Amino acid sequence: MTPAALFLTLALVAHQGSPPVQRTDDNFLALTFPSGPIEEKDVQRRLLSGLTATIELETKVEADGVPKAVESISALEIRYEVWEEVLLVRCLDCTGTFASHSFKSFDQMKQWLSSEPIKVASIREIEPDKALHIKVKCHIIPYSKAEEGEARDWFSKLLNVPEPGSTSQADRDRKRRIGGQPSANSLFSTLMSSGIGRQSVRSYEWEWESQRRLR
Amino acid sequence: MNYRQLLVTLCFMIGICLLFFYASQKWITGAWMQLALNPEINDVLADSIVNQKRLAHLEPEKESEYREQFDRTQALLAHMEVLQSSRQYLLNRYQTVLFSLFGLSLLSVAGVQLWQQRRLARRLLGLRHNLERLAAGEPVDFDRRRHDLLGRIELMIESTSQVMGKRLKQLELLERWQESSRRVAHEIRTPLTAIQLELKKFAQACQARCTDFDGLGKRSVESIHEELGRLNDFTDQFTAFAKIRKPVVKREDLGRFLKEFCESYLSVWPHMKLVREGSSDQGVDVGMDRRMIRQVLVNLCSNSASALGTVPGSITFRLLKEKDRVVLVVRDTGPGIPDSLKSRLFEPYVTTKPVGEGMGLGLAIAKKIMLDHQGDLILSRTDSTGTEFHMVLPVSEEKARPRPA
Numbered sequence: 001m002t003p004a005a006l007f008l009t010l011a012l013v014a015h016q017g018s019p020p021v022q023r024t025d026d027n028f029l030a031l032t033f034p035s036g037p038i039e040e041k042d043v044q045r046r047l048l049s050g051l052t053a054t055i056e057l058e059t060k061v062e063a064d065g066v067p068k069a070v071e072s073i074s075a076l077e078i079r080y081e082v083w084e085e086v087l088l089v090r091c092l093d094c095t096g097t098f099a100s101h102s103f104k105s106f107d108q109m110k111q112w113l114s115s116e117p118i119k120v121a122s123i124r125e126i127e128p129d130k131a132l133h134i135k136v137k138c139h140i141i142p143y144s145k146a147e148e149g150e151a152r153d154w155f156s157k158l159l160n161v162p163e164p165g166s167t168s169q170a171d172r173d174r175k176r177r178i179g180g181q182p183s184a185n186s187l188f189s190t191l192m193s194s195g196i197g198r199q200s201v202r203s204y205e206w207e208w209e210s211q212r213r214l215r
Numbered sequence: 216m217n218y219r220q221l222l223v224t225l226c227f228m229i230g231i232c233l234l235f236f237y238a239s240q241k242w243i244t245g246a247w248m249q250l251a252l253n254p255e256i257n258d259v260l261a262d263s264i265v266n267q268k269r270l271a272h273l274e275p276e277k278e279s280e281y282r283e284q285f286d287r288t289q290a291l292l293a294h295m296e297v298l299q300s301s302r303q304y305l306l307n308r309y310q311t312v313l314f315s316l317f318g319l320s321l322l323s324v325a326g327v328q329l330w331q332q333r334r335l336a337r338r339l340l341g342l343r344h345n346l347e348r349l350a351a352g353e354p355v356d357f358d359r360r361r362h363d364l365l366g367r368i369e370l371m372i373e374s375t376s377q378v379m380g381k382r383l384k385q386l387e388l389l390e391r392w393q394e395s396s397r398r399v400a401h402e403i404r405t406p407l408t409a410i411q412l413e414l415k416k417f418a419q420a421c422q423a424r425c426t427d428f429d430g431l432g433k434r435s436v437e438s439i440h441e442e443l444g445r446l447n448d449f450t451d452q453f454t455a456f457a458k459i460r461k462p463v464v465k466r467e468d469l470g471r472f473l474k475e476f477c478e479s480y481l482s483v484w485p486h487m488k489l490v491r492e493g494s495s496d497q498g499v500d501v502g503m504d505r506r507m508i509r510q511v512l513v514n515l516c517s518n519s520a521s522a523l524g525t526v527p528g529s530i531t532f533r534l535l536k537e538k539d540r541v542v543l544v545v546r547d548t549g550p551g552i553p554d555s556l557k558s559r560l561f562e563p564y565v566t567t568k569p570v571g572e573g574m575g576l577g578l579a580i581a582k583k584i585m586l587d588h589q590g591d592l593i594l595s596r597t598d599s600t601g602t603e604f605h606m607v608l609p610v611s612e613e614k615a616r617p618r619p620a
Contacts, residue, residue: 049296050264050289082264083285142300143293150290151297188312195308196301 021134021208022117027124028094029061030117031136033076037204038110043140046201047087048106052079052144056200058137059094059120063130072121077144078109093119134208139200152193159189221332225325229318236317240310248306252298260292338365342372349376352383395564398574402449406442413438456563456576462504462587466611469499469541473532476512484520487547488529499534499541502611503588511581511592512545515604518577519547521568522602536610540590543606551597560594 020032037043037055047053055076062069072094079088087103089112103109120136143151264285271281298305342365345355355376357369413435420431477489519530528548535542552560552567559565561582566575578592585592590607597603 049293051293051296082289083268083282143297147293147297151294154294155298191312192305192308195305196297197304199300199304201300 020117020206021120021136021210023123023128024117024119027122028119029059029121029123029132029134031057031059031120032115032117033113034206035110035114037138037140037202038113040202043202044106046140046142047078048080049142050080050082051142051147052077054078054139054141054144056139056141057118057120058139060135061121061123061126062133062135063123063126065130066126070121070123070125074118074120076118091118094121095119132208132210134206134210136206138204138206140202141198141200143198145198148196148198152196155196156186156189156193159192160186218329218332221329225328229321229325232321233314233318237314240313244306244310244313248302248309252295252302252305254299257292257295257299260288260295264288264292335365342368345369345372345376349379352379354380391562391564395574398564402574403446406445409442410439413442452574452576456580459580459583459587462507462584464502464504464588466500467503467505469501469503469543469608470534471498472503472505472508473534473543476509477532480513480516484516486525486527487516487520487523488527489516490529490531492531492533499536500611501541501608503608504584507584508588508606508608511584511606514577514581515545519549519602522547522549539610541608541610543608544595544603545606546601546603548601551599551602552594557594557597561592 020034022030022032024030033055038047055078057074057076058071059074060069060071074094075092077090077092080086081088085104087106087109089101089103089109091099091101093099101109101112103112121134123132126132267281267285267288271278271285274281341357345357348355349372355373357373417432417435420428425431473491477491481489516530519528530545530547533544533546535544556565556567561578563579564575565578568575582592585606585608589609591605593605593607595603595605
């Protein structure tokens with residue numbers, strides 16, 4: 001499977017059972033995270049790699065008679081602490097509220113995800129009897145911004161090939177401090193290290209149509 | 216090959232090279248990238264951190280040590296994972312950098328090649344000019360010689376030019392001697408022929424016992440005397456050239472001298488006006504020999520009059536006083552001097568006149584006189600509208616004589 005976006009469309013119809021999206025009492029749209037993506041082997045490997053993987057959810061809600069669509073972002077930051085063997089999950093809902101959880105195993109986290117809906121959009125402006133068209137895009141990003149920066153620094157240091165005579169990284173660091181002149185080598189390392197970018201490795205898209213009021 | 220062709224060829228070659236490089240670099244960079252980002256390394260690192268954790272459980276007393284190693288390995292694994300995720304972007308970037316560097320190198324090589332070609336073309340053009348000059352018998356001139364093939368060719372051309380120059384000079388000298396011999400022979404033969412005819416006539420009269428023998432003899436003697444006088448004058452010219460005396464320099468007012476000259480020689484050349492311009496009348500004291508300077512002026516005027524022929528014209532004199540010298544500008548309205556004579560105008564036996572009308576010694580004598588005055592005679596300008604000579608004389612250092620009222 002290529003790292004390009006994989007589109008998985010699940011068109012759930014109301015009569016096939018209860019949909020994974022629900023309207024909460026405080027007028028939010030809550031999503032029960034589908035288990036499909038995290039059951040994929042590659043996604044599982046990335047979630048357990050020790051890096052801080054992010055599951056980003058872009059939600060767009062359109063309703064009949066409402067000219068402006070509601071758009072919001074929520075996210076799940078998942079990091080596996082290999083030494084402690086715990087999965088740390090930080091949930092950021094559409095209200096901007098963080099909630100942290102830790103799980104002893106991957107299955108435990110999966111169970112939590114299937115039982116705890118995440119608030120993905122505020123639908124306060126949309127009347128309850130309106131039919132909704134909900135579109136959720138899910139991106140799996142394998143590492144965080146901070147990890148990207150650390151990897152870039154490490155990589156650019158790695159690319160600064162030592163001159164004959166200098167032996168260690170310390171030598172190179174000292175020379176950099178003394179000299180300070182940008183060389184062709186540093187230009188190359190900048191060019192190369194800027195090739196490290198935080199991109200999603202998997203993308204999913206879900207759409208739901210509600211013919212009747214959601215409860 | 217012209218530049219456009221060269222440019223097209225270079226572009227084509229660069230295009231081919233870039234295409235080949237683009238096609239082949241994927242294998243090279245792919246292999247290096249595979250080596251650098253081998254997924255097995257990540258697996259081994261992952262196993263390693265698990266093992267370190269296990270070891271820490273087995274040896275709790277060394278837990279901190281294992282934990283440190285674990286953290287280091289995990290950090291490395293994290294970096295490697297990030298690189299793995301960006302593998303395609305890194306590959307693209309690496310290929311772009313290599314491709315750009317290779318392209319830039321090719322462009323630099325092409326630029327240097329174009330510059331070299333241009334320089335070579337310029338040198339070849341110079342070589343052609345010099346070959347043309349060599350063919351025309353003119354001296355060659357190379358700016359800077361380099362020790363390459365063209366430099367050696369330039370050296371050969373220069374050597375050839377020197378040899379040819381010597382030969383040309385010898386030939387010119389020979390030609391000049393031939394010309395002067397022709398003139399001398401002509402000048403001598405004319406009176407000799409006349410004398411011979413007179414003697415023949417006289418002999419025939421003796422044989423025929425002519426009635427008017429006395430009258431005929433008298434006329435013949437007169438004619439022979441006349442021709443002998445011409446021969447004498449001719450030899451005098453040679454003597455004059457061979458024994459130009461040193462000038463007896465006196466302080467003279469050149470303006471006044473010029474005025475007197477114009478008045479005295481007004482009627483000598485009836486078709487030519489003698490004009491004085493500017494402040495020619497003002498006192499300009501120079502050291503000169505009057506007779507000799509007059510001889511120079513007469514020579515210049517006589518040449519101008521000969522050049523004008525029967526066409527009316529003028530000769531203008533103008534005095535220019537400079538810091539430590541005086542320049543007498545002599546300008547005529549004649550047809551000018553041919554280009555071929557300009558460079559050797561002041562050499563002896565050089566003349567534009569036909570054989571029998573002059574030996575070409577006048578300007579050579581005039582130049583010698585002016586040089587003997589510590590001055591000079593310079594051909595300043597000559598074209599179809601006239602000729603201009605500059606007679607340069609040094610200013611007299613003696614105290615000015617009171618001018619007569």
